[in-house]
Amino acid sequence: MSTTEQEIGGAIVAGGQHDHHEIPWIRRYVFATDHKMIAKQFMFMSLFFLLVGGTLAGMMRWQLGFPSQPMPGGGILPDAMMAPTPAGAIMLPEFYNSLVTMHGTIMIFFAIMPLLVGLFGNLLIPLQIGAEDMAFPRLNMASFWLAVPAGMLMLASFAVEGGAAGAGWTSYAPLSTSGEWTGVYLGQQLWLVSLTILGFSSLVGAVNYITTVINMRAPGMTWFRIPLGTWSLFVTAVLVLLAIPILAGALIMLLFDQTIGTGFFRPEVGGEPLLWQHLFWFFGHPEVYILILPAMGITSEVLSNRARKPIFGYHSMVLALISIGFLGWIVWGHHMFQSGMNPLLGTSFMISTMAIAVPSAIKTFNWLGTLWKADIHFDVPMLHALSFVSMFIIGGLSGIFMASTPVDIYIHDTYFIVAHLHYVLFGGSLFAIFAGITFWFPKMFGRMMNEPLGKVHFFLTFIFYNLVFFPMHNLGLQGMMRRIYDFTQYEFLQPLQPMNEFISQFAFALIATQMLFVINFFWSIFKGEKASDNPWNSNTLEWTVPSPPPHGNFAQMPMVFRGPYEYNSPESDYDFLPQTTPPREGPGPSSGVPEPRPTPEGAEA
Amino acid sequence: MNWSWMLPEAFSTFSEDVDAIYYVILWVTGVIFVITESVLVYFLVRYRHKEGRKATYDHGSTKLEVVWTTATLVVCLALGIASKGVWDRMKIDVPPGSMEIIVTAKQFEWNVTYPGTDGALGTADDFDVLNQIHAPVDRPVWIHLRAEDVLHSLFLPEMRVKQDAIPGRDIPVWFEATATGDYTIGCAELCGIGHTTMSGTLTIHTAADFQVWVTAQAQ
Numbered sequence: 103m104s105t106t107e108q109e110i111g112g113a114i115v116a117g118g119q120h121d122h123h124e125i126p127w128i129r130r131y132v133f134a135t136d137h138k139m140i141a142k143q144f145m146f147m148s149l150f151f152l153l154v155g156g157t158l159a160g161m162m163r164w165q166l167g168f169p170s171q172p173m174p175g176g177g178i179l180p181d182a183m184m185a186p187t188p189a190g191a192i193m194l195p196e197f198y199n200s201l202v203t204m205h206g207t208i209m210i211f212f213a214i215m216p217l218l219v220g221l222f223g224n225l226l227i228p229l230q231i232g233a234e235d236m237a238f239p240r241l242n243m244a245s246f247w248l249a250v251p252a253g254m255l256m257l258a259s260f261a262v263e264g265g266a267a268g269a270g271w272t273s274y275a276p277l278s279t280s281g282e283w284t285g286v287y288l289g290q291q292l293w294l295v296s297l298t299i300l301g302f303s304s305l306v307g308a309v310n311y312i313t314t315v316i317n318m319r320a321p322g323m324t325w326f327r328i329p330l331g332t333w334s335l336f337v338t339a340v341l342v343l344l345a346i347p348i349l350a351g352a353l354i355m356l357l358f359d360q361t362i363g364t365g366f367f368r369p370e371v372g373g374e375p376l377l378w379q380h381l382f383w384f385f386g387h388p389e390v391y392i393l394i395l396p397a398m399g400i401t402s403e404v405l406s407n408r409a410r411k412p413i414f415g416y417h418s419m420v421l422a423l424i425s426i427g428f429l430g431w432i433v434w435g436h437h438m439f440q441s442g443m444n445p446l447l448g449t450s451f452m453i454s455t456m457a458i459a460v461p462s463a464i465k466t467f468n469w470l471g472t473l474w475k476a477d478i479h480f481d482v483p484m485l486h487a488l489s490f491v492s493m494f495i496i497g498g499l500s501g502i503f504m505a506s507t508p509v510d511i512y513i514h515d516t517y518f519i520v521a522h523l524h525y526v527l528f529g530g531s532l533f534a535i536f537a538g539i540t541f542w543f544p545k546m547f548g549r550m551m552n553e554p555l556g557k558v559h560f561f562l563t564f565i566f567y568n569l570v571f572f573p574m575h576n577l578g579l580q581g582m583m584r585r586i587y588d589f590t591q592y593e594f595l596q597p598l599q600p601m602n603e604f605i606s607q608f609a610f611a612l613i614a615t616q617m618l619f620v621i622n623f624f625w626s627i628f629k630g631e632k633a634s635d636n637p638w639n640s641n642t643l644e645w646t647v648p649s650p651p652p653h654g655n656f657a658q659m660p661m662v663f664r665g666p667y668e669y670n671s672p673e674s675d676y677d678f679l680p681q682t683t684p685p686r687e688g689p690g691p692s693s694g695v696p697e698p699r700p701t702p703e704g705a706e707a
Numbered sequence: 708m709n710w711s712w713m714l715p716e717a718f719s720t721f722s723e724d725v726d727a728i729y730y731v732i733l734w735v736t737g738v739i740f741v742i743t744e745s746v747l748v749y750f751l752v753r754y755r756h757k758e759g760r761k762a763t764y765d766h767g768s769t770k771l772e773v774v775w776t777t778a779t780l781v782v783c784l785a786l787g788i789a790s791k792g793v794w795d796r797m798k799i800d801v802p803p804g805s806m807e808i809i810v811t812a813k814q815f816e817w818n819v820t821y822p823g824t825d826g827a828l829g830t831a832d833d834f835d836v837l838n839q840i841h842a843p844v845d846r847p848v849w850i851h852l853r854a855e856d857v858l859h860s861l862f863l864p865e866m867r868v869k870q871d872a873i874p875g876r877d878i879p880v881w882f883e884a885t886a887t888g889d890y891t892i893g894c895a896e897l898c899g900i901g902h903t904t905m906s907g908t909l910t911i912h913t914a915a916d917f918q919v920w921v922t923a924q925a926q
Contacts, residue, residue: 369875415767445798456783
């Protein structure tokens with residue numbers, strides 16, 4: 103197979119001669135400037151946080167499934183979290199509030215976002231556009247090394263007096279403005295400082311991605327030849343660049359309210375609690391799209407490749423990404439229908455929210471169109487990408503319920519919302535992350551992941567995931583509120599105990615199943631079957647270089663002749679046609695394609 | 708275990724309208740769900756890789772793009788327009804002739820102020836009751852919703868009422884119960900360590916019983 107790839111890979115041959123001087127160990131693995139190493143660093147960090155976030159969820163599910171019963175193993179936790187009784191340790195409500203807060207915060211900011219943006223942004227952007235690295239490799243390094251202390255501060259907050267933040271991941275004021283209300287003083291401040299630092303990390307990354315995509319595309323890589331993975335990451339980077347400063351501003355204002363007595367959000371000194379919600383969600387809703395757009399991009403890449411068919415409606419896919427990027431700014435109020443915001447605004451935000459359903463639907467229909475008359479290969483990445491599509495359908499449709507303002511009155515702040523957001527963030531984003539990691543694993547590590555183990559992991563995850571999150575819709579419809587320590591305190595919720603227990607048991611199984619992925623991941627890094635340069639017979643540029651690519655990526659400047667999804671093109675004897683293969687006839691590369699730009703030697707330093 | 712997608716029974720004048728929109732959305736999304744997931748599964752089976760299968764070289768269809776974009780837009784906007792009237796009725800148009808009460812939320816209780824026998828708030832015969840809202844059936848109740856410390860959210864599931872309370876604001880909330888009985892008061896916004904305990908009882912009386920209750924309380 104590999105001779106074929108080399109042959110039709112055209113101008114590009116396996117290389118790696120570029121910049122082959124020895125890099126000291128510490129610059130190679132720790133303070134690395136190579137985008138591929140930084141991608142891996144983000145991956146290891148955020149997979150660790152994914153496990154932490156999952157463990158926190160497991161503890162929450164214990165309390166919900168078995169309210170106020172002794173938690174197995176809870177005795178090892180300090181008395182500030184668990185109340186010791188003769189029968190065992192019982193979770194305290196203040197610890198439950200910290201779990202709610204930290205599960206959301208860690209999953210969103212330290213797991214999903216760095217996996218999608220930090221891992222895939224770094225890995226894919228330079229490789230897919232034919233650049234040797236990011237525009238600012240040292241800024242890129244700074245981006246990762248800002249995320250690490252942010253994560254350490256967040257974890258450390260569990261150990262301080264009063265425990266970790268307990269005002270929800272949304273940190274609504276005035277609850278979050280003073281330890282008087284939550285019992286959490288230092289933990290709440292660490293939460294703010296940590297997220298502010300992480301914000302700088304994301305901002306620096308976004309500047310880099312945008313500059314790289316605009317300036318460093320290989321000759322012939324026009325905007326409408328950019329793979330959808332990179333397109334989605336580019337739109338995401340624009341959202342990050344514009345949204346994070348809002349968050350950082352709000353975080354610093356809240357920190358001032360907590361520490362030096364300002365009154366931005368404190369009504370007792372004339373502040374406005376709703377201002378926090380407006381600022382938070384003005385950041386927060388673009389953030390939701392930051393967490394899903396790259397997942398859509400990854401899905402498009404995997405789906406088209408494994409279906410061996412051009413993506414259906416490439417242009418409308420790009421336009422849908424861009425229109426989500428615009429509409430994402432005018433829907434934040436749908437988080438605030440019941441907040442006390444002027445109800446007239448509710449209608450405006452409902453209409454804009456209904457409108458943003460359209461580009462999401464377009465993408466879904468295009469994915470279905472891609473599968474039509476395709477040649478579908480059910481490899482592990484494809485299974486995850488397909489479950490992204492089917493779960494995103496559920497998550498998207500359940501969003502319509504909340505978008506309708508009167509229906510939202512009843513389901514707002516119930517488990518229906520919890521179900522919806524997990525269908526988007528786990529059923530959507532996390533399945534796409536699994537698709538992406540398993541798809542690009544050979545490129546990252548030069549080895550394939552174990553296929554049978556990957557399939558077992560996929561099917562168990564898919565089944566348990568649905569058994570955990572689908573019934574949460576039903577809990578919400580019965581009126582069960584979210585973020586509630588002991589729902590059995592409400593008489594009308596007591597009949598929901600069996601369903602909560604059912605959910606919890608499968609949640610434990612879901613968490614345990616992830617060990618299969620951990621095992622497969624580490625086993626494959628060291629023992630996996632050696633991967634060829636292009637094991638998936640893909641068209642995009644990252645597959646024209648060795649696995650793993652050498653420092654500098656491309657031995658020669660690649661030339662791009664066509665779009666990224668020319669599968670089963672009549673122009674090719676094979677079922678794929680790399681972007682770099684020169685056209686058979688017609689104008690040669692000298693006409694119609696810009697001159698190769700000289701390799702900027704200074705970029706690495 | 709209750710796997711039902713039906714909403715629990717409700718007892719307010721607008722609950723039927725809001726539940727109706729819910730069921731419309733349930734049907735619309737349910738049909739779309741079944742169709743899209745079936746198409747997905749059908750394609751997966753029909754076009755699975757077999758020896759000799761070749762995918763069609765096809766880049767999409769502008770016609771189809773226009774069709775499904777328009778269809779989605781029409782459905783979504785129709786649902787939005789259908790929702791607007793009910794929303795306005797529930798959140799904006801407080802009916803005249805309502806009985807006014809004040810509900811003040813604080814960690815972790817609902818303090819309910821009644822107008823007393825004279826029916827007017829702010830007079831000497833006002834009285835407070837903790838965690839209990841009493842109201843007559845078939846008469847609109849206008850709650851002045853306030854908070855003293857942090858955000859809370861007044862949740863009356865059987866009345867289909869939910870509204871956040873904000874310190875420093877007086878937010879109008881109304882409902883009109885259609886049946887007597889005891890119902891739930893809950894807090895739906897995380898408000899601190901005792902959030903889970905912040906519950907109460909909504910008691911709907913007949914008009915006569917309510918007068919008896921008010922007179923007894925006022926003494």
